[in-house]
Amino acid sequence: MSAYSVTEPSKVSKWVAGLLVTLYAIITLLPLVWIISTSFKTGPDSISYPPKVFFEPTVEGYVNLFTTRTRPAVSELDTLPPPDGLMEEIARRQGTIITGPSRFAERFLNSVIIGFGSTALSIILGTLAAYAFSRFKVPLKDDLLFFILSTRMMPPIAVAIPIYLMYRELGLSDTHVGMILLYTAVNISLAVWLLKGFIDEIPREYEEAALIDGYTRFQAFRKVVLPQAATGIASTAIFCLIFAWNEYAFAVLLTSGNAQTAPPFIPTIIGVGGQDWPAVAAGATLFLLPVMIFTILLRKHLLRGITFGAVRK
Amino acid sequence: MAEVILSGLSKSYGATQALQGVSMTIPDGAFVVLLGPTGAGKTTILRLIAGLDRPDSGDVRIDDHSVMQDTPAQRDVAMVFQQYSLYPHLTVRDNLAFPLRSPIIAMPQAEIAKRVAEVAEVLRIPHKLDNKATALSGGEMQRVSIGRALVRNPRIYLMDEPLSSLDAKLRADLRIELKRIHADMGATFLYVTHDQIEAMTMATHVGVLDRGKLVQFGTPRDIYENPVSTYVAARLGQPHINLLPAAAFPGAPSTATQIGLRPEHIHVGDGQDATIQRVEHLGDQTRLHLTIGHYSLITLTQPHTALKPGETLKIRPHNPLWFDASGNRI
Numbered sequence: 001m002s003a004y005s006v007t008e009p010s011k012v013s014k015w016v017a018g019l020l021v022t023l024y025a026i027i028t029l030l031p032l033v034w035i036i037s038t039s040f041k042t043g044p045d046s047i048s049y050p051p052k053v054f055f056e057p058t059v060e061g062y063v064n065l066f067t068t069r070t071r072p073a074v075s076e077l078d079t080l081p082p083p084d085g086l087m088e089e090i091a092r093r094q095g096t097i098i099t100g101p102s103r104f105a106e107r108f109l110n111s112v113i114i115g116f117g118s119t120a121l122s123i124i125l126g127t128l129a130a131y132a133f134s135r136f137k138v139p140l141k142d143d144l145l146f147f148i149l150s151t152r153m154m155p156p157i158a159v160a161i162p163i164y165l166m167y168r169e170l171g172l173s174d175t176h177v178g179m180i181l182l183y184t185a186v187n188i189s190l191a192v193w194l195l196k197g198f199i200d201e202i203p204r205e206y207e208e209a210a211l212i213d214g215y216t217r218f219q220a221f222r223k224v225v226l227p228q229a230a231t232g233i234a235s236t237a238i239f240c241l242i243f244a245w246n247e248y249a250f251a252v253l254l255t256s257g258n259a260q261t262a263p264p265f266i267p268t269i270i271g272v273g274g275q276d277w278p279a280v281a282a283g284a285t286l287f288l289l290p291v292m293i294f295t296i297l298l299r300k301h302l303l304r305g306i307t308f309g310a311v312r313k
Numbered sequence: 314m315a316e317v318i319l320s321g322l323s324k325s326y327g328a329t330q331a332l333q334g335v336s337m338t339i340p341d342g343a344f345v346v347l348l349g350p351t352g353a354g355k356t357t358i359l360r361l362i363a364g365l366d367r368p369d370s371g372d373v374r375i376d377d378h379s380v381m382q383d384t385p386a387q388r389d390v391a392m393v394f395q396q397y398s399l400y401p402h403l404t405v406r407d408n409l410a411f412p413l414r415s416p417i418i419a420m421p422q423a424e425i426a427k428r429v430a431e432v433a434e435v436l437r438i439p440h441k442l443d444n445k446a447t448a449l450s451g452g453e454m455q456r457v458s459i460g461r462a463l464v465r466n467p468r469i470y471l472m473d474e475p476l477s478s479l480d481a482k483l484r485a486d487l488r489i490e491l492k493r494i495h496a497d498m499g500a501t502f503l504y505v506t507h508d509q510i511e512a513m514t515m516a517t518h519v520g521v522l523d524r525g526k527l528v529q530f531g532t533p534r535d536i537y538e539n540p541v542s543t544y545v546a547a548r549l550g551q552p553h554i555n556l557l558p559a560a561a562f563p564g565a566p567s568t569a570t571q572i573g574l575r576p577e578h579i580h581v582g583d584g585q586d587a588t589i590q591r592v593e594h595l596g597d598q599t600r601l602h603l604t605i606g607h608y609s610l611i612t613l614t615q616p617h618t619a620l621k622p623g624e625t626l627k628i629r630p631h632n633p634l635w636f637d638a639s640g641n642r643i
Contacts, residue, residue: 205394205396206400209461211385212363212392213415214412216384
């Protein structure tokens with residue numbers, strides 16, 4: 001029962017709106033285009049001025065991202081046997097030989113484990129907490145909710161030193177579990193507040209009907225509330241993942257080897273003889289993909305909106 | 314199928330006292346209709362029996378066993394909500410099958426399909442079974458919601474104005490259908506409605522609620538003919554009972570301050586002069602709007618009456634209902 005009336009916008013206003021949206025899209029997409037195009041440039045192309053808009057694409061950046069290389073003397077290079085495989089061939093073209101894999105794949109995997117792990121944990125805990133706050137009489141409910149939100153009122157990095165010391169004592173420094181817990185702690189406030197909003201919107205009658213239909217409260221939660229909260233859960237998950245995925249400060253401080261994520265690793269990619277910008281750009285480009293895919297997969301839920309149609313208001 | 318006994322049920326929501334000491338016995342196989350305006354506590358009674366709310370005091374017994382400690386599922390009741398509360402993420406078929414798939418009933422798949430098909434037939438929604446619950450009209454949703462109760466065989470059916478948003482024809486059909494289910498299965502019903510035809514035609518017992526109190530409980534006939542107060546008298550009767558000051562007619566008992574006149578209490582032919590203001594032809598009945606002195610009242614006459622506005626006729630009360638100053642029957 002929507003109560004708004006729509007007047008067909010005039011042609012001019014449509015044009016103006018279209019123009020503004022296009023402009024906005026160009027401004028926001030430009031850095032992305034820059035990064036992605038740089039990832040396909042050669043080293044010299046990437047730093048040429050004026051920047052090259054048209055260039056011959058190469059995957060040098062990607063090869064360099066995944067390998068470590070040395071630059072032997074030219075005379076030595078000539079004496080080597082012919083290159084073995086495409087990667088080697090691309091390395092040779094730059095006058096280098098591959099000495100081994102880089103740590104990018106490892107760091108990327110760490111990001112996936114920590115990012116998705118903390119997102120899953122935030123969502124599970126957040127949904128349960130939000131449901132309890134939404135449906136039950138919790139003593140000091142408003143104060144608790146405020147307290148949960150208040151953890152967001154300072155920059156997380158403000159507590160970096162205590163956390164660093166705590167983690168060192170607890171043996172959580174540079175571990176996957178430690179990072180998952182930390183990101184979950186930061187995300188949980190967002191998750192509880194967002195999800196409580198979504199669950200508040202789901203009429204209680206559904207659960208009451210399910211309780212009478214022979215289900216326990218938890219079964220009703222699982223079969224009736226969760227499917228209807230899917231939209232909210234999906235959008236909350238995207239926000240949580242984006243934070244955990246992009247987090248840099250804690251990652252720099254608390255991880256170094258074992259559990260280091262991609263964000264602190266990418267800027268440290270140093271080529272043979274100077275900063276390897278195409279490799280850095282390639283790392284950034286690949287780093288974008290999981291969040292992009294995750295968002296596209298969940299887009300259906302974001303767009304669908306919540307259906308309230310089956311309860312008479 | 315069970316006897317349900319409510320004793321001394323009280324419940325308040327915040328500062329609002331929804332129920333005050335309601336006691337009632339719903340005999341096994343009875344069809345009890347609860348009447349009362351919005352806020353009288355009808356829905357609260359259903360919720361307390363279903364176990365959705367806990368009473369502040371009092372007891373609910375089903376089958377001679379207190380269910381106060383039981384969860385709604387354990388109480389084995391079915392409820393039709395006023396808000397249809399269909400599960401919006403499920404199809405009509407899955408909505409109807411939902412109670413049968415519950416861990417408590419866990420009916421085999423083939424039997425579920427059979428039951429769902431039967432109920433869909435009764436409610437005339439077989440062609441809608443594969444629709445999403447949200448893709449239905451209001452009347453269809455209400456039927457699915459009734460169907461979700463009917464697929465089961467609970468100890469008592471609780472229904473909160475289940476027919477309120479159906480059109481007249483469908484309402485009449487489903488009234489008969491519910492009555493048939495009641496008769497065939499010997500099921501026990503507790504039914505909330507505003508509709509007096511539903512109350513009179515379906516009920517074996519009627520309970521009248523006033524601001525959280527049960528003011529009268531009896532057969533529909535009894536409630537209609539022997540109301541304990543003006544409040545109860547006003548709940549049933551089409552047209553509404555005429556309530557006039559006792560002095561309007563001679564012969565009032567000494568304590569009476571009001572006289573209640575249903576059409577059958579108005580004898581035409583002798584007595585006082587009444588002027589016809591309006592004649593309403595409703596088809597099966599004709600209503601006469603009369604004035605007598607300063608007072609107006611409504612009565613019935615033959616469908617094909619020749620009476621016209623402006624004419625006068627003589628009327629007198631015949632076995633009227635007398636009420637005292639606080640509205641209680643004398």
